[in-house]
Amino acid sequence: MTAVSRDIAVVAFAQSDILRTTEEQSEVEMLMPVLHDVLDRTGLKTADIGFTCSGSCDYLAGRAFSFTLALDGVGAWPPISESHVEMDGAWALYEAWTKLRSGDADTALVYSYGKSSPGSVRDVLTRQLDPYYVAPLWPDSVALAALQAQALIDAGDTDEPALAGIAARSRATDNTRAQLRGSVPQGDYVVRPLRTGDCPPIGDGAAAVVLAAGERARELCPRPAWIRGIDHRVEAHGLGVRNLTDSPSARLAAEKAGAFERPVDTAELHAPFSSQEVVLRKALRLDGNVRVNPSGGALAANPMMAAGLIRIGEAASRIHRGESDRALAHATSGPCLQQNLVAVLEGDPR
């Protein structure tokens, strides 16, 4: 294998409706229509795909090795070249991107799914925390986001009305796949200062994209969304070590992905809590000229493990449709924007 440098593009994106519960479906039953949809958009069959990579988390539904059952939906026999990350599908896409960059494959199928409905996701997410000093206290995901929100309010970066404005703008989307749309009351405090409206809906869903390299991308898509750069970075794990009002890791990932070389017209941010959009806008230097989260973002639909991949898919779809020429897509993982991935996507000049 020789290392080659070549352009990789997102050529198709599909997602399920994001629903509060999908109890009538197993994970593979929920995922399979999305896989068929994304392949249909390119005319490819499973056997045509060079590399398959998925992202999911067994803890969400409490089902061990669920990703191996999900592979049934791909049609993985005879054996395919395949990998899995116990992370959001955006990181599965990163792995697939490196595989295509290396010249090992020309096409990749990336998918991810999350079924949060069987469990209590606020509690499930405590299990990803430092097991010595933090997890024994069971601080749930809303509590940690609320600590970050209060720090932002204390710093004068935002206030409750501004957070409500972010929530309302997000849910004013025309995205029919979204779980929460239209006028949604801000509601009561969940963990103060965050109200119901500042928190993402809890839902089940799946997403998939197809990546292709070079000329193959042009054959499969009239206007491929070229990945000009992609990078991911992580903060120190101790919450009390970090400045929660800033995101140096998101800024560094964006810099390495080339986001600051030229302005973007669209940004799809994975900010599960309204307050986190404040942090990301600052770190990613997004001004009023950038259209932020036309899809509604994670406040409109936040299927765990898929919401980050959906940001990349939504940004790419805008380029496919000619609604964007240069877009930034962001994915996050962990408490208070612990880990951040940034991709810069471009369409060919029109």
Next chain:
Amino acid sequence: MPEVLKAPLVVEFPFTRSLGPVQSAFLTGLRDRVVLGVRTGDGRTLVPPVEYDPVTAEEIRDLVEVAPTGTVTTWAWNHEPRRGQPLETPFAWVLVRLDGADTALLHALDAPGPEAVHTDMRVRVRWADDRVGAITDIACFEPYDGDAAQPTGHSGEFADPVTGIVAAARLDYTYSPGRAQTAYINALADRRAVGERCPACRKVYVPPRGACPTCGVATSEQVEVGPAGTVTTFCIVNIKAKNLDIEVPYVYAHIALDGADLALHGRIGGIPYDQVRMGLRVEPVWTEGGRYPDHYRPTGEPDADYETYKELL
């Protein structure tokens, strides 16, 4: 379509974790009502202390005692405490920078209400009565309006350090097996084995999972199979499982039910363990009220020809 099946599922696990030297000193200190931090190469004091510098990744071991008093750097009012959290009454989550430290520790603050909490307020540690060498040896923080407490000058050396923790975890789920497996389990309650056929390759999967793993398409056509089948392969179990009232040795086998293209597994009974063989014809044995076959026993038919099941091993 009948209603999908649902059942409670509790996943519970105690993790036994060993501690690094810095973690051990910190948690042993809490047991002895001493709060230790660790000094980084550039002179900052980290509390809670870690084994490696979060910026440089340098190994750090220079322990330094800090005060049990400090300042809130941010807070969040939790009016509905959840299972496992430090207090059962409403409290504030806080990050506290202890006097002498440069970083903050996450814990709970016991306060009468959100009006009584603000960033920069002074707090002190409330120690738990029973301390074992864990972060929960700090019961919580409480408001404090005095001066910074003075460290005792502890060296960070302990005669009987804590070397590990047991971290209990429990997560509660409501499990649903989905459409295909619900249909399978419901049929099984009527003592019937019902699989699903792939519309593309025509294979019948038992138990069905809703998708054909070869073709990657949904299965939906239901096909009753069995009740008899063929042992395709087997093993002899010599280890007695916990909570299982079966004498060892016994045989556990892959069984291809007649009409199925996937073998399921079950225990073989009604025949000495050393007489079970590939190709043996078996049928299910049900017990009163059982929702699945207790085991399979020989039918007495001649053994199946290898050619008929060689693809189902």
